[in-house]
Amino acid sequence: xxxxxxxxxxxxxxxxxxxxxxxxxxxxxxxxxxxxxxxxxxxxxxxxxxxxxxxxxxxxxxxxxxxxxxxxxxxxxxxxxxxxxxxxxxxxxxxxxxxx
Numbered sequence: 001x002x003x004x005x006x007x008x009x010x011x012x013x014x015x016x017x018x019x020x021x022x023x024x025x026x027x028x029x030x031x032x033x034x035x036x037x038x039x040x041x042x043x044x045x046x047x048x049x050x051x052x053x054x055x056x057x058x059x060x061x062x063x064x065x066x067x068x069x070x071x072x073x074x075x076x077x078x079x080x081x082x083x084x085x086x087x088x089x090x091x092x093x094x095x096x097x098x099x100x
Contacts, residue, residue, distance in 0.1 A: 007032045010040060 010033045013020050020043065024031055030044045044052070071077055078086075088100055 006030065007034060007039075009034050009037075013043075 006029055008020065008031060013031075013033050020031060024043055025045050028045055028048055030042050030048065032039050033041050033043060068077075091098065092100055
């Protein structure tokens with residue numbers, strides 16, 4: 001995470017942009033920039049951001065799996081045979097001349 005030494009006012013960032021960028025790139029630690037003493041943005045290097053984004057995608061996938069598992073346990077799912085039959089019926093309605 002970050003410590004109080006990683007928190008800077010945005011005015012300092014505006015004056016010393018290259019120093020801040022260099023520090024973030026070298027340390028791989030995020031910097032919190034504040035406006036009126038409140039956190040406004042967090043600056044991270046691209047590699048750290050990519051890792052964060054991948055973790056978010058993984059977390060969303062795990063959440064989706066948990067939701068699907070709960071739906072399955074609650075009987076809110078359909079068998080593959082039922083789904084394919086419904087699709088076939090829908091296609092027959094849209095394309096009555098098709099050989100399905």
